[in-house]
């Protein structure tokens with residue numbers, strides 16, 4: 001399969017090659033500095049001016065940028081199963097509304113009615129076997145308008161799904177089905193917000209599974225009992241222990257869990273729109289319940305309780321635990337949002353002047369954040385993942401050349417990973433950034449990988465230039 005390589009996202013996607021080159025440069029600068037504040041990632045006045053002009057330029061659209069980024073989401077042909085995780089985050093510009101102005105059509109009220117911003121809903125694709133991100137298969141950005149206020153006033157219940165914001169969950173799945181190769185199997189993962197009957201009815205097909213957190217105690221077709229009660233009445237299939245990390249809501253503990261599951265027929269909800277959809281009267285799914293036993297629940301805490309709905313067949317408790325484990329990869333998209341907002345990239349502090357410019361920049365920032373995370377995850381967790389998820393073949397070869405220059409003489413200073421893996425490349429990039437390379441030293445963080453990537457790119461461009469000179473000379477001889 002042909003990879004376009006690390007330095008080439010936009011070629012053939014934007015209105016002209018100068019804009020493509022500029023977009024490439026801005027993406028690279030953001031990667032280098034790890035920030036979306038123009039004054040921080042541009043070092044010269046000329047670059048700053050050019051970055052502002054790029055995002056202000058009306059001759060290319062948000063959609064063209066999204067097409068360019070999602071086109072990079074090309075799994076390896078051998079990849080069988082892809083976990084496609086979707087979620088929504090709010091990008092808040094309340095602090096900047098004085099500069100942007102309330103009349104800007106690309107900014108509107110967000111979750112808090114008096115706050116300003118827009119919403120971002122990406123689909124993040126992860127190779128189920130290697131457990132590494134492959135790319136983004138869909139990105140939706142939208143904002144509400146100031147005059148339409150809240151759900152109540154919009155008579156939300158009466159809208160058809162196609163006119164609701166929640167349609168994004170279905171659209172994102174459909175766009176991913178179109179983009180990703182027919183040979184791969186997809187599991188579309190979403191949190192409680194994704195518990196939408198139309199999604200359950202329309203998204204699954206021969207190669208597409210759903211795996212979502214159940215939110216509504218739904219009616220079951222032809223039965224008096226509801227979903228949650230039916231699940232609770234099932235026999236315990238397995239007991240297991242689950243380590244819980246300390247966080248705002250939870251005490252650290254080893255939770256004792258029970259596992260139940262059942263095959264269910266979810267009934268189509270009553271129509272409130274006056275124009276009933278063609279969706280079937282029921283859909284068949286598997287429901288899973290993982291519930292903490294009261295004995296390990298700390299005082300003033302609720303038991304851990306997960307209810308999942310999936311089209312994956314659950315034949316035994318191993319299948320059910322596998323689904324729970326796949327669902328837990330949702331942390332990666334939450335981490336992506338964290339990296340975008342707080343951990344350095346600061347998208348909500350960008351000082352671009354219009355909503356449209358901010359949205360265009362966010363599309364680039366999503367890819368920058370994901371690339372950096374992928375490098376770090378490969379290094380931390382998965383030492384055998386193949387480097388061609390991120391790099392083209394010539395780039396991988398060049399990293400092997402660079403490795404010779406950064407390895408030391410002793411065994412402890414040698415690259416411990418296999419050639420051709422991301423971990424191997426990450427080790428080289430970490431070393432390029434100035435990290436010692438000793439296993440005893442703290443592992444390189446996001447910033448080191450960003451710096452390493454940039455140094456690599458500069459060297460790689462020099463190497464390409466040298467090679468082309470060499471070839472020219474050979475032709476003359």
Ligand SMILES: [Mn+2]
Nearest residue numbers: 087088191193
């Ligand atoms: Mn969510």
